Amino acid sequence: xxxRIGVVGVGRMGANMARRLKDCGFNVTAxxxxxxxxxxxxxxxxxxxxxxxxxxxxxxxxxxxTVVSDDAAMDAIFAExxxxxxxxxxxxxxxxCATVSPATHLMVESRASQAGAQSIEACMASSIxxxxxxxxxxxxxxxxEAFERGRAVLEKLSNSLRYVGETGKAAQVKALVxxxxxxxxAGLAEGLGLGAxxxxxxxxxxxxFSQTGANSRVLQTDGEDMQNRDHxxxxxxxxxxxxxxxxxxxxxxxxxxxxxxxxxxKQFDVMIELGLGExxxxxxxxxxFPGRALHKPKKKSS
Numbered sequence: 001x002x003x004r005i006g007v008v009g010v011g012r013m014g015a016n017m018a019r020r021l022k023d024c025g026f027n028v029t030a031x032x033x034x035x036x037x038x039x040x041x042x043x044x045x046x047x048x049x050x051x052x053x054x055x056x057x058x059x060x061x062x063x064x065x066t067v068v069s070d071d072a073a074m075d076a077i078f079a080e081x082x083x084x085x086x087x088x089x090x091x092x093x094x095x096x097c098a099t100v101s102p103a104t105h106l107m108v109e110s111r112a113s114q115a116g117a118q119s120i121e122a123c124m125a126s127s128i129x130x131x132x133x134x135x136x137x138x139x140x141x142x143x144x145e146a147f148e149r150g151r152a153v154l155e156k157l158s159n160s161l162r163y164v165g166e167t168g169k170a171a172q173v174k175a176l177v178x179x180x181x182x183x184x185x186a187g188l189a190e191g192l193g194l195g196a197x198x199x200x201x202x203x204x205x206x207x208x209f210s211q212t213g214a215n216s217r218v219l220q221t222d223g224e225d226m227q228n229r230d231h232x233x234x235x236x237x238x239x240x241x242x243x244x245x246x247x248x249x250x251x252x253x254x255x256x257x258x259x260x261x262x263x264x265x266k267q268f269d270v271m272i273e274l275g276l277g278e279x280x281x282x283x284x285x286x287x288x289f290p291g292r293a294l295h296k297p298k299k300k301s302s
Contacts, residue, residue, distance in 0.1 A: 005153065006030035006061030008054060008077055008085065009098070010042045012234075013124065014067035016131035017097070017157055022046050024134070024156040030060040034073070055083035058092055063153055065122075067097045070242060071104045078108050090116030095150050097122045097138075099178065099239070101246050102168035109142065109167045118146040121167060122154060123174035127234045135159040141170030172250060179247035179261050182240045184218040185281050186264040192226050193288030202227045226285035229292075237284065238277035241268035 005026050007018040010033045022028045032051040033039040043050035051057045054077045057064055064085060068074055074096070077085050085094065094112055096105060096119060105121045112119035120142030130136045138158040140147050147154075147163060154161055164170040191214065195205045206223045209215055225231060244265035251258045267284050268277075276283055286292050 003027070003062040003153070004029040004060060006032070006051075006057040006064040007067065008032045008057055008064060009034075009067035009069070009073075010038055011067065012128045013097070013131050014065070015042050016128055017065060017067065018042060018046060020132055020134045020157060021153065026153070026156070030057045032057050034068075053083040054085045055087035058085050058087060058089050062091070063093045063095065063150065065095045065097060065153075069098065071100045074098065074100050074104050074108060078111050080111055086111055086115040086117070092117040093146060093149050094119040095122050095153065096120070097124055099123065099174055099243055099246070100171065101249065102171040102175075105141065105171050106168050118143070118149065119167070120146045120150055121170045122150075122157075123170045125174065125177050131157070138162065139164050139170040139173050141165060142167045171246075175243060175246045175250060178240070178243035179258075179264075181218060182244050182264045182268065182281065183260050184216045185222060185240070186267045186284055188216065188218050188223060189226055189267075189282075189285040189288045192223065193285060193290065197290045222280075222282040225280065225282040226289075229285075231279040231283040231286075233278060233280045235281050236278050237268045237271040237281050240281045240284075241265055241272060241277070244268065 005021055005028045007014050010018060010031050018028055018031060028046050028048050030049050030051050031039050031042050032054060036050065039050040049060060066077060068077060080086065089112065094108065094117060096108060109119045120140060123139040124136050125139065126136040134157055136158045137160045138154060140161060140163045164173055192202055192205065195202055206219065209219055244261055247261055248258060248265065267287055270287060271277055271279065271283060276286065
């Protein structure tokens, strides 16, 4: 555990990953975030530095985890010029955990290599609680030697590491995971919404779903929340829309039509239009349950 650890992007996931590594005895030396207050609060908790620049994280850490929001954020923190993570980055290992496009992971690997550093993708298919407990399901992509270098860190964050292949492949798999999850979420919202309109007992309906072909992981995580309108955010509607968009872009590249994925993305896009993008993805039920007043976007004036 001699490596110094830095974490860039300390939202709900990144902060809990940093806490987990600190608890496991790793030397967490630096954190950074686009929201300086969040970085300062976590730094005070962990006893490390809240860095004002990405380059400062690289200066203070040997292994740097990135957990940022999207492709643009990755491009910014791995900029080829200026005080980015790549400034004097020779010998560093970047472990990139955000759900971004495969092309972005390839871009980061190329830029890191030119700077004398290594990079792998560690795509997460779990949530906040798992990040804190070290039970994430991680899909790894990149060069085997870089994976082996990061294994000690990754094994403390995950109870199941899956090496997928070369850089970009793990991001493809993660995009498909989230695409199917989003379809399931939108479908469950419609099923429960119709059940509510028919006057069915939704607790009974969820139990029947759980014992039949209507069962899914989403039923376990979101079904009761949809019924009770508890949309505390674990995975936001905005992220669901973004991730479905990544899958649809991949489908375009191979000239494949995915009508169900497109329909599910449209539902989450509507949530964003209504100002509900920061609700949990279970909030898609607000578009389907009868009597819920939030589901009709304003008509544009002609």
